[in-house]
Each structure stands twice: as structure tokens, then as C-alpha cells.
Amino acid sequence: xxxxxxxxxxxxxxxxxxxxxxxxxxxxxxxxxxxTLVSDLDxxxxxxxxxxxxxxxxxxxxxxxxxxxxxxxxxx
Amino acid sequence: xxxxxxxRKISGxxxxxxxxxxxxxxxxxxxxxxxxxSMKLKEVMGxxxxxxxxxxxxxxxxxxxxxxxxxxxxxxxxxxxxxLILVTQSPDYFMPPTSSIVQGRLGLKNDLFCMDINQGxxxxxxxxxxxxxxxxxxxxxxVVVVNVDVLSRKVSTKDRNSYPLIxxxxxxxxxxxxxxxxxxHVNVKMDGTRAEALIIPAGGFRTPPTPETAVLEEDAExxxxxxxxxxxxxxxxxxxxxxxxxxxxxxxxxxxxxTADQVDAFLFHQPNRFMLQKLADKMKVPQxxxxxxxxxxxxxxxxxxxxxxxxxxxxxxxxxxxxxxCLAGFGVGLTWSSMLLRLGPLEFxxxxxxxxxxxxxxxS
Numbered sequence: 001x002x003x004x005x006x007x008x009x010x011x012x013x014x015x016x017x018x019x020x021x022x023x024x025x026x027x028x029x030x031x032x033x034x035x036t037l038v039s040d041l042d043x044x045x046x047x048x049x050x051x052x053x054x055x056x057x058x059x060x061x062x063x064x065x066x067x068x069x070x071x072x073x074x075x076x
Numbered sequence: 077x078x079x080x081x082x083x084r085k086i087s088g089x090x091x092x093x094x095x096x097x098x099x100x101x102x103x104x105x106x107x108x109x110x111x112x113x114s115m116k117l118k119e120v121m122g123x124x125x126x127x128x129x130x131x132x133x134x135x136x137x138x139x140x141x142x143x144x145x146x147x148x149x150x151x152x153x154x155x156x157x158x159x160l161i162l163v164t165q166s167p168d169y170f171m172p173p174t175s176s177i178v179q180g181r182l183g184l185k186n187d188l189f190c191m192d193i194n195q196g197x198x199x200x201x202x203x204x205x206x207x208x209x210x211x212x213x214x215x216x217x218x219v220v221v222v223n224v225d226v227l228s229r230k231v232s233t234k235d236r237n238s239y240p241l242i243x244x245x246x247x248x249x250x251x252x253x254x255x256x257x258x259x260x261h262v263n264v265k266m267d268g269t270r271a272e273a274l275i276i277p278a279g280g281f282r283t284p285p286t287p288e289t290a291v292l293e294e295d296a297e298x299x300x301x302x303x304x305x306x307x308x309x310x311x312x313x314x315x316x317x318x319x320x321x322x323x324x325x326x327x328x329x330x331x332x333x334x335t336a337d338q339v340d341a342f343l344f345h346q347p348n349r350f351m352l353q354k355l356a357d358k359m360k361v362p363q364x365x366x367x368x369x370x371x372x373x374x375x376x377x378x379x380x381x382x383x384x385x386x387x388x389x390x391x392x393x394x395x396x397x398x399x400x401x402c403l404a405g406f407g408v409g410l411t412w413s414s415m416l417l418r419l420g421p422l423e424f425x426x427x428x429x430x431x432x433x434x435x436x437x438x439x440s
Contacts, residue, residue, distance in 0.1 A: 039119075
């Protein structure tokens with residue numbers, strides 16, 4: 001199964017997502033990248049992340065994304 | 077705010093789309109983004125084709141084209157209606173109202189109540205509310221509600237946030253009284269404190285247009301647009317829709333004493349496919365009941381996406397029978413509104429194209 005990091009690399013291969021704690025603030029993900037990320041996470045992990053959870057703070061770091069997925073019952 | 081109407085119906089619906097079709101793939105080079113990222117976005121958001129006007133085509137041009145079609149095909153007579161409500165954010169002029177322009181160009185009677193409403197994505201429902209209210213007057217037999225926008229003329233071609241999804245279109249809905257006393261339930265809310273989430277900053281009296289307001293500026297995401305162009309805070313609008321719309325629909329259904337599974341179709345404004353899918357998931361509505369194919373075929377034409385969803389997806393069904401429909405519009409203002417009504421059978425439910433031959437009239 002793809003990892004969160006692998007999905008992020010698929011969207012923005014030019015960045016190393018292990019070195020940042022603020023993907024949005026560091027300019028690594030824009031708002032449309034977040035939409036793409038949500039779509040990929042939904043498909044990969046078999047969930048539907050609710051629209052009200054599609055907020056920048058939930059996608060700032062791998063830890064934040066992991067916490068969000070855990071909320072939907074994904075075991076990582 | 078909850079509203080309720082009885083003995084009112086939409087009796088006919090026409091939509092008008094420009095014949096000029098552009099594709100996202102052809103336009104990708106305009107955007108300041110790698111092709112791979114744009115293609116990914118195309119898949120998620122449903123960007124594919126959109127219909128936009130060519131040259132100096134104005135809102136009244138699309139509306140007049142639609143009316144002439146209805147008159148020519150005898151679906152509507154020139155003397156049949158007593159009010160013309162025109163909902164647009166892209167008027168021909170600041171003054172006079174575009175409804176007056178349409179009245180004049182068509183040579184309609186003077187005994188006609190004309191009114192413009194400045195509304196966008198919620199504008200179909202706002203127009204229906206005004207139309208249903210006017211039908212309280214005995215002298216008003218039919219009301220025509222026109223929704224029209226040519227906002228592609230106000231979107232930067234180098235703005236990947238907005239240009240791929242923008243569409244131009246018009247609709248003409250005929251409203252009249254009905255024998256059916258089944259309540260039509262409506263819910264409307266507005267929040268002007270968030271008005272800047274969707275705005276054309278310059279061009280009005282607050283910030284008149286100047287050479288400076290036309291200069292393209294690059295935003296943090298690499299989009300290029302001027303202050304004369306439409307600006308959408310996509311994240312704020314997305315969040316607004318996901319937070320406000322599901323409880324609004326729940327409230328509407330509760331007021332009507334019904335449930336989502338008793339509704340045949342959820343005909344919502346269509347900003348993009350992703351947003352609609354998320355709304356359907358949240359509301360636990362099967363996606364088959366909530367069409368989300370308008371942006372990929374025509375683009376987002378603000379208030380016209382709901383009537384387009386009807387004429388494009390439900391034409392044959394609505395000519396023969398009626399359905400219980402839940403409409404919802406949300407956007408500029410910010411405004412969010414919904415309506416639960418019985419829709420159909422319609423006397424006409426049709427889509428036509430605009431753009432074959434000159435139709436623009438000069439007003440002096």
C-alpha cells in the first residue's frame with residue numbers, strides 16, 4: 001500500500017516532505033494540491049474525508065495527515 | 077430564513093449555452109503550472125470542456141436569443157408574462173438594468189414589471205422566490221425569471237483557480253400559478269461579512285477601473301489576475317459550502333417533514349465535481365441522485381448550473397412526469413439557499429446554443 005509520503009511525492013515530486021512541518025506555509029502544497037491529496041487519500045485508504053475536514057491545518061505535515069486518517073478509522 | 081409557497085410552479089425551462097466550446101487540455105499552456113499537476117486536477121475537479129462567449133457578447137444577447145427562440149417556437153407568447161426578473165452579476169451596463177435592455181430589444185409591452193437582481197450561484201432560487209412572490213398579484217399571470225452570466229469576460233485566462241471552470245450561460249424559467257397546494261419550502265441565508273471570498277475588486281464605484289487595476293499580479297499559487305478580474309478564495313468558498321450547505325438541507329427537509337430518501341433528485345449548484353461529491357458523501361445521498369456533470373460539459377455558469385442540470389439530465393423525464401426535487405445554490409454574497417418543490421411535468425425543457433450569426437444590438 002502507498003504511504004502518505006508516497007502519495008505526497010506523487011503530487012509534488014520535487015519536494016522532500018520529510019523535512020517540513022508546514023507543507024502549506026512552505027509552499028509545497030497549494031489549495032488545489034490539497035484537493036488532489038484528499039482524492040488520493042480517499043482512494044488509497046478507502047475513506048471519504050468530509051469536506052469540513054478539508055482545512056489547511058489537517059494537511060500541514062505527515063503527522064497531521066496521519067491524525068486525520070486515524071479519525072476515519074485508518075490504521076497506519 | 078424559511079419561506080413557504082403554495083400553488084406555484086415552474087411550467088417551462090429553457091437554457092442557452094454559447095456554441096463556442098473550449099477544452100481544458102487546449103488551455104493548460106495558459107496556466108503557470110506543470111502539465112502533470114494540471115492533468116491531475118482535471119481528473120479530480122472534472123475540468124474538461126466549457127462554453128464561453130466569444131467577443132463582446134453580453135448577458136442581454138443570450139437572454140434575447142432565448143426569448144426569440146421561445147417566441148418563434150410558440151412556447152411563450154410576447155404578451156403572456158407580466159414580470160421579467162433578470163438575475164446576473166454581469167449586467168450589460170451599470171445603468172440601465174439589463175432587464176430593461178431585454179424588454180426594449182424584444183419590443184415587449186410597457187405593462188411589464190422588469191427587475192434586475194445582482195446574485196450569482198444562489199441566483200436561480202433567489203429569482204424563483206421573487207417570481208413566486210409576484211404571483212401573489214392578481215394582475216400577474218406569469219413571471220419569467222432569467223438567469224444569465226457572461227463572467228468569462230471577467231476571469232483572467234491565466235488564473236487556474238477560476239478560468240478552467242468558468243462557463244457562460246443563460247436560463248429562462250416560466251413561473252405561474254398551480255392547482256397543487258403542496259407546499260414549496262425554501263431556506264435562504266446570507267453572510268456579507270464573507271463577501272470578499274468571491275469578488276471582482278475593481279470596476280465599481282469603490283475602486284474604479286484604471287490601467288493599474290488591469291495589471292496582472294501573481295498570487296502565492298502562481299495564478300495571474302488583475303483587480304479587474306474575478307477573484308475566488310477557493311479554500312474559503314469550499315469550506316463555506318461544506319459547513320453551511322448540509323445543515324441547510326437537513327433543516328429544509330425537517331421543515332418539510334420529509335427525508336432525503338424521499339427526494340428524487342438533488343439539483344445543486346455545480347462549482348466543480350469534487351465539491352459535489354463531498355456534499356453527496358456528507359449528506360449520504362447517492363451520487364446518482366445528485367448530478368455533478370455540468371462543469372465537465374459546460375463549466376460553472378453561476379446561477380445557471382441548476383437549470384442546466386435540469387435541462388441536460390432530466391429533460392425527457394420532466395416533460396412526461398414530475399419529481400420531488402431539492403434545489404440548492406451557494407456562492408457570492410455569501411449566499412446559500414435551498415428549495416424543495418415538485419418539478420414537472422414541464423411544458424418545455426430544452427437547451428439551445430447561442431453564437432450562430434450576429435445577435436448583438438447596440439443601445440444608444
